[in-house]
Amino acid sequence: MLQLRPNCECCNKDLPNESLDARICTFECTFCSDCAASKLQGICPNCGGELVVRPRRPADKLARYPASTERVFKPGGQTGHGMNSSPPFLSSVSSVSSVVSSRGGVPRVEGSLPPHQRLLIS
C-alpha cells in the first residue's frame, strides 16, 4: 500500500492525498510536480528511478487506510536507499547472474528456444 507521504522531499511543499501535483518513484520517494519536472527532470535523485503521478486514494478508502503523516524532507537529496550504497535490487541481480554462469556452459532458457535447439541442449 502506498504511504501517501504528505510533502515534497525536495522543497517540503504539502502534497495531500487529493493533490494532483504529487510524483513518486518506485520506492515512494515523493516530490511535487515542480521539482519533478524542473530540478529532477522526471528522475528520482535518490534511486535513479522514474517519477510518476501518484494515484489518489478514494476518500472512502482513505478513512480506513489513512495516508502517512510522517514528513520526509531532505533538502540535501540523499535518503536511506541513496546512490552511494548499492541498492538491494542491484546486488540481488548480480548474485543471480553469477549463480547462472557458475553452472557453466550454455545458459538453459528452455521454453524460449525453438524445438530443434532444445534437443541440442538436452
Ligand SMILES: [Zn+2]
Ligand atoms: Zn518540491
Ligand SMILES: [Zn+2]
Ligand atoms: Zn527513489
